[in-house]
Amino acid sequence: MGSRSIPSWAFLLALMTIACLxxxxxxxxxxxxxxxxxxxMYGVLAWGxxxxxxxxGYPSFGTAAFFGxxxxxxxxxxxxxxxxxxxxxxxxALACMLLAIIIGLPILRLRGHYFAVASLGIGEVLRHVATxxxxxxxxxxxxxxPPMLGSLAGEARLFYYAMLILAVASFGAxxxxxxxxxxVGLRCIRQNEQAANMIGIDATxxxxxxxxxxxxxxxxxxxxxxxxxxxxxxxxxxxxxxAIKAPIMVLLGGASTILGPLLGxxxxxxxxxxxxxxxxxxxxxxxxxxxxxxxLFMPNGAIDLLRRRARMEAAR
Amino acid sequence: MLSLILQNLVNGLLxxxxxxxxxxxxxxxxxxxxxxxxMHGSMIVLGSYLAYYAFxxxxxxxxxxxxxxxxxxxxxxxxxxxxxLNRVVGKPILMTLTLTFGLDLILNxxxxxxxxxxxxxxxxxxxxxxxxxxxxxxxxxxxxxxxLALLLTFLFYLLLNKSRIxxxxxxxxxxxxxxxxxxxxxxxxxxxxxxxxxxFAGAAGALxxxxxxxxxxxxxxxxxxxxxxxxxxxxxxFIGVVFGGFALxxxxxxxxxxxxxxxxxxxxxxxxxxxxxxKPTGIAGKRGFE
Numbered sequence: 001m002g003s004r005s006i007p008s009w010a011f012l013l014a015l016m017t018i019a020c021l022x023x024x025x026x027x028x029x030x031x032x033x034x035x036x037x038x039x040x041m042y043g044v045l046a047w048g049x050x051x052x053x054x055x056x057g058y059p060s061f062g063t064a065a066f067f068g069x070x071x072x073x074x075x076x077x078x079x080x081x082x083x084x085x086x087x088x089x090x091x092x093a094l095a096c097m098l099l100a101i102i103i104g105l106p107i108l109r110l111r112g113h114y115f116a117v118a119s120l121g122i123g124e125v126l127r128h129v130a131t132x133x134x135x136x137x138x139x140x141x142x143x144x145x146p147p148m149l150g151s152l153a154g155e156a157r158l159f160y161y162a163m164l165i166l167a168v169a170s171f172g173a174x175x176x177x178x179x180x181x182x183x184v185g186l187r188c189i190r191q192n193e194q195a196a197n198m199i200g201i202d203a204t205x206x207x208x209x210x211x212x213x214x215x216x217x218x219x220x221x222x223x224x225x226x227x228x229x230x231x232x233x234x235x236x237x238x239x240x241x242x243a244i245k246a247p248i249m250v251l252l253g254g255a256s257t258i259l260g261p262l263l264g265x266x267x268x269x270x271x272x273x274x275x276x277x278x279x280x281x282x283x284x285x286x287x288x289x290x291x292x293x294x295x296l297f298m299p300n301g302a303i304d305l306l307r308r309r310a311r312m313e314a315a316r
Numbered sequence: 317m318l319s320l321i322l323q324n325l326v327n328g329l330l331x332x333x334x335x336x337x338x339x340x341x342x343x344x345x346x347x348x349x350x351x352x353x354x355m356h357g358s359m360i361v362l363g364s365y366l367a368y369y370a371f372x373x374x375x376x377x378x379x380x381x382x383x384x385x386x387x388x389x390x391x392x393x394x395x396x397x398x399x400x401l402n403r404v405v406g407k408p409i410l411m412t413l414t415l416t417f418g419l420d421l422i423l424n425x426x427x428x429x430x431x432x433x434x435x436x437x438x439x440x441x442x443x444x445x446x447x448x449x450x451x452x453x454x455x456x457x458x459x460x461x462x463x464l465a466l467l468l469t470f471l472f473y474l475l476l477n478k479s480r481i482x483x484x485x486x487x488x489x490x491x492x493x494x495x496x497x498x499x500x501x502x503x504x505x506x507x508x509x510x511x512x513x514x515x516f517a518g519a520a521g522a523l524x525x526x527x528x529x530x531x532x533x534x535x536x537x538x539x540x541x542x543x544x545x546x547x548x549x550x551x552x553x554f555i556g557v558v559f560g561g562f563a564l565x566x567x568x569x570x571x572x573x574x575x576x577x578x579x580x581x582x583x584x585x586x587x588x589x590x591x592x593x594x595k596p597t598g599i600a601g602k603r604g605f606e
Binding site for chain 1: 404418422428
């Protein structure tokens with residue numbers, strides 16, 4: 001896996017895409033920049049989930065827990081003016097990594113449903129803690145973060161670039177994981193954990209590493225989100241829907257692939273924007289319908305569909 | 317002080333009886349189909365609404381509501397399983413969980429659009445007094461609801477153990493492939509199982525319409541409680557759910573003496589995490605029913 005070097009056209013394509021994305025804010029107006037920032041954030045969440053849920057095969061519903069933890073870490077430290085803005089995603093990611101390691105060790109021993117429920121529970125517990133610990137988090141009143149720059153356009157660009165940097169980092173991390181021994185180990189664990197143990201893969205270490213890595217991305221994204229939106233409260237950043245959206249986006253695009261999460265995130269955002277602006281009262285139901293259709297008819301995601309089409313064409 | 321503890325103990329037992337009824341359908345579906353039914357909370361709320369509207373428009377007492385709520389919910393569950401869920405039985409957990417979550421989003425949104433989020437409650441024209449026994453206050457509606465809930469639970473037990481359908485369900489749970497060899501139509505049994513789960517969820521909701529406020533936003537908390545009860549008591553058997561239900565009821569009622577009522581849900585989840593970390597199969601569960 002790692003010995004096959006990345007073809008130069010792929011490298012060039014990636015660089016060109018990043019360059020285009022970097023130039024984007026100068027061509028778009030503020031709302032479009034905002035949408036693009038959201039798309040990048042969804043990509044980060046999806047890439048994060050892909051590591052533990054896609055490559056490793058452990059269905060984690062902890063994305064919301066880490067997103068919220070990152071958001072609150074960033075918001076609390078920034079509102080007390082203890083750190084500069086650029087440090088907040090770093091610390092958010094760090095806090096999530098620590099939590100993931102501490103909680104991961106006991107719950108990664110669980111399989112299947114129990115792991116899913118436990119990961120869901122982390123978010124719920126954190127949400128209640130955030131609501132109750134009013135001295136630290138201001139509870140249900142939420143935390144307000146004032147804008148840092150003067151202009152709307154400047155703010156929009158700042159957060160766009162912040163999210164872009166995070167997205168590129170997540171993409172890079174995914175490439176590294178996919179092509180490394182860790183990636184091979186995770187894929188083995190997904191297929192058959194006992195067999196993986198038998199051939200010498202330290203499953204616990206691989207799983208905890210994957211879980212910790214997958215926690216850093218929503219953590220950093222949450223911290224940026226807090227400054228970007230300017231206001232967070234527990235039911236907003238620990239919303240269980242965040243934990244559901246991440247796997248859905250990855251499933252849409254194709255789990256255990258490098259570009260699948262991004263594809264899924266883009267597709268999901270397009271759906272969301274179409275539905276939100278047109279069917280406000282039923283947006284949850286529409287999301288539900290998308291999920292049902294996805295699981296019933298496209299369980300392996302878009303990339304798999306494309307690959308199969310390509311194979312069928314080639315076989316003719 | 318002692319009387320406070322006793323009062324909370326009684327409250328916990330009354331609550332526990334209801335909780336058993338909440339979780340029994342959920343545990344059945346999880347144990348037999350290996351599907352975590354994320355719609356369970358919304359089904360409970362739907363049952364509450366059916367009972368509420370029957371009371372408001374037809375004057376039917378919520379205590380008899382389970383009689384018509386259960387068949388309706390059974391039909392809904394049966395339809396959902398045969399139509400949609402039977403396609404994903406046996407698929408990875410992620411599929412089934414997100415699928416039922418998606419269905420729950422649809423159901424919840426429809427209820428929200430149809431009934432609005434306003435909290436409703438069944439209010440009798442001549443409200444029941446509370447009984448007072450040995451200085452313990454026992455509200456009558458709660459007592460009757462709990463007794464009916466326990467009766468329904470007993471009915472469930474009879475269904476599962478004494479009827480042919482019940483034996484078939486247990487057979488499918490024990491060994492699906494052998495059940496097929498025995499001539500059991502597994503797809504139909506799955507549909508019946510899910511229908512039964514939905515029916516008991518609706519019944520629990522109908523009984524709770526007298527006690528707790530009804531609104532679609534409450535569905536998540538019922539689902540959460542069902543989770544905790546099943547994990548606490550252990551999947552795969554009936555005693556586990558009974559134990560889990562009463563345990564949660566007592567933990568919540570006694571726990572809030574220490575922490576205050578606003579933390580009752582948090583206590584439940586902390587207990588859940590603790591049980592998952594220490595003994596995931598629960599108090600009475602058997603291994604291998606994951």
